[in-house]
Amino acid sequence: MDYHKLRTHHRRYRMKRAMGRGWKKVRKVLAWCYRHTFGLLKILDWYIVWKFLGTYLFSIILIISLGIVFDVNENLAKFAQYHAPLRAIVFDYYMNFIPYFSNLFSPLFVFIAVIFFTSKLAGNSEIIAMLAAGVSFKRLLRPYMFSCVLISLMSYYLSAYVIPHGTVIRLNFETMYKNKKKVTSAENVQLQVGKGVIAYIQHYDNSTKRGYGFSLDKFEGKKLVSHMTAMEIQYDTISDTKYHWNVRNWKIRQLKGLKEHITSGVKLDTLIQMEPTDLVYSSGQQETFTSPQLKEYISKQIDRGSGNVVQYQVEYHKRIASSFASFILTIIGFSLSSRKRKGGMGLYLGIGLALSFTYIMLQTVSSTFAFNAGFPPLMAAWMPNIIFAVVAYFCYRHAPN
Numbered sequence: 001m002d003y004h005k006l007r008t009h010h011r012r013y014r015m016k017r018a019m020g021r022g023w024k025k026v027r028k029v030l031a032w033c034y035r036h037t038f039g040l041l042k043i044l045d046w047y048i049v050w051k052f053l054g055t056y057l058f059s060i061i062l063i064i065s066l067g068i069v070f071d072v073n074e075n076l077a078k079f080a081q082y083h084a085p086l087r088a089i090v091f092d093y094y095m096n097f098i099p100y101f102s103n104l105f106s107p108l109f110v111f112i113a114v115i116f117f118t119s120k121l122a123g124n125s126e127i128i129a130m131l132a133a134g135v136s137f138k139r140l141l142r143p144y145m146f147s148c149v150l151i152s153l154m155s156y157y158l159s160a161y162v163i164p165h166g167t168v169i170r171l172n173f174e175t176m177y178k179n180k181k182k183v184t185s186a187e188n189v190q191l192q193v194g195k196g197v198i199a200y201i202q203h204y205d206n207s208t209k210r211g212y213g214f215s216l217d218k219f220e221g222k223k224l225v226s227h228m229t230a231m232e233i234q235y236d237t238i239s240d241t242k243y244h245w246n247v248r249n250w251k252i253r254q255l256k257g258l259k260e261h262i263t264s265g266v267k268l269d270t271l272i273q274m275e276p277t278d279l280v281y282s283s284g285q286q287e288t289f290t291s292p293q294l295k296e297y298i299s300k301q302i303d304r305g306s307g308n309v310v311q312y313q314v315e316y317h318k319r320i321a322s323s324f325a326s327f328i329l330t331i332i333g334f335s336l337s338s339r340k341r342k343g344g345m346g347l348y349l350g351i352g353l354a355l356s357f358t359y360i361m362l363q364t365v366s367s368t369f370a371f372n373a374g375f376p377p378l379m380a381a382w383m384p385n386i387i388f389a390v391v392a393y394f395c396y397r398h399a400p401n
Contacts (some may be wrong), residue, residue, distance in 0.1 A: 044130070048143035051121075055113040056151065060102050063109070067101060068094060075178060084177035092173040096166030103158045107325040108356040110151060114144070114333030127338050137338075137399060144334055148326040156323040160291035168288045186280045192303070193273040196220060201233065206280045209235040214247065216272065227253045235276055236269075243271050286315040310377055314367050317381035322363070328388045329356065335395035355391070359384050 079089060102109075121127050130140060184206045193199045193216075202213025214233040218226040231249035251264040278301075289297060294316045301309045336351060362384040366375070375383075 044135070045143035045146070048140075049147050051117045052113060052144065052147040053150070055117045056109055056147075059109045059112045059116075063105070064098055064102055068097070071097070078178050082177040084173075088173060088177065092169050096163075096170040099158055099166060100163055100170065103155055103163060105360070106151070106155050107322070107329050107359055108353075110148075110326045111329045111333050111356040112353070114330050115337045118334055119337040122338055140338075141331070141334065144330050145327065148330050151326045152323040155326070156319065159319045159322065164288050164290045164293075167284075171284065171288065184280065189279050191274065191278060197273075199272060199274060201279065204276075204279045206276055209237060209276055211279070225255055227255070230268075241271075242275060243273050245270055245272050286312045289315075291316060291319060311367075313377035314381055317378050318363065318367070321381045321385050324385055325359065325388075328385060328392045329359065331392040332388070332395050335392075335399035338399060355388075359388055362387065 078084075118127075127140070131137070186201075186204045186206070188200075188202060189204055189211075190198065190200045196219040198217045198219070200213075200215045200217075201211040204211040211233045212231065214230040216226075216228040217224060228247075229251050230247040232247070234246045234248070236244040236246055247268050247270060249266060250268050251262065254261045254263075286294065289312070294312055298309050298312050298316065301312070332355060366380040366383040
């Protein structure tokens with residue numbers, strides 16, 4: 001065997017040994033993860049997990065099916081009036097309607113699931129048998145919390161990455177075949193597009209991506225050094241780069257001390273750090289952004305000095321806070337329904353529904369406080385969780401041991 005073949009063979013042997021060591025490390029990590037997650041769950045835990053998740057999915061299917069029936073009955077006349085095709089109704093509207101409202105009312109479905117199947121377990125004396133066998137009340141919460149982890153991760157992933165894309169399609173469908181209303185213009189828009197650079201547009205039409213009465217001022221400190229005006233500004237939608245605008249009938253005044261230099265022209269291609277989405281705001285626009293896009297948009301708007309970012313900040317924090325709602329409501333539901341009662345679960349199911357609706361209402365009210373009363377967006381988003389965490393702790397402390 002010559003030198004080159006021997007060297008190639010030795011290199012392959014070393015690669016196989018390195019890959020073997022790498023796979024051993026991966027297997028160790030996976031084994032550790034299994035032992036500290038699935039390995040902690042026993043047969044009893046899996047029994048409760050499947051009961052929990054099965055009831056949760058069943059309640060979602062049942063309630064969303066009823067919601068679709070009522071929505072079809074309400075909007076059928078509009079769909080027929082605007083000649084909405086069946087394919088668009090099914091795939092553009094209802095296929096995006098289902099995940100949006102399922103995730104919106106996920107805390108309600110979690111609460112219903114916990115109350116329903118835990119009351120059934122208590123009614124069949126299964127929880128009494130578990131406690132009599134030495135299983136503590138705290139230990140019984142383990143499979144519930146494991147189920148909440150799965151639901152919370154799924155809820156956050158849907159709200160942060162999946163649902164915003166579907167919301168864009170659903171809102172476009174509603175604009176075309178249902179409401180026929182969409183904000184396509186803006187008046188007297190002023191924003192900071194760079195450090196010391198202020199843009200102003202008297203009227204902007206988003207359907208044509210064209211603005212009128214445009215001015216661009218550049219400051220150094222508090223001193224105006226350049227003032228540009230244009231009769232018309234047009235966004236270049238076919239450009240390979242962002243922020244590409246065409247201005248027509250323009251004039252630039254450059255100020256240097258007491259001297260002034262004026263240049264003008266008919267057409268000028270320029271880069272201005274703004275986009276059409278920065279100029280026109282529509283209701284619910286924050287719901288069409290994924291969480292990374294929301295974070296980037298909020299940072300950009302704050303740098304520009306825009307005051308229209310509160311609803312975006314609330315939406316960003318609410319997506320994180322809402323994913324923890326399943327833990328809080330599960331503890332409340334389990335604490336209320338784990339004791340066997342002669343009267344059945346009717347009273348506690350009613351209490352559970354009232355608490356769930358109160359939680360959802362409080363989410364809406366807290367967002368309104370952030371918009372109108374000046375509440376910090378982070379506080380407004382987490383307020384329902386903080387209040388109901390106190391309720392959950394009170395219920396847990398008074399639950400049967």
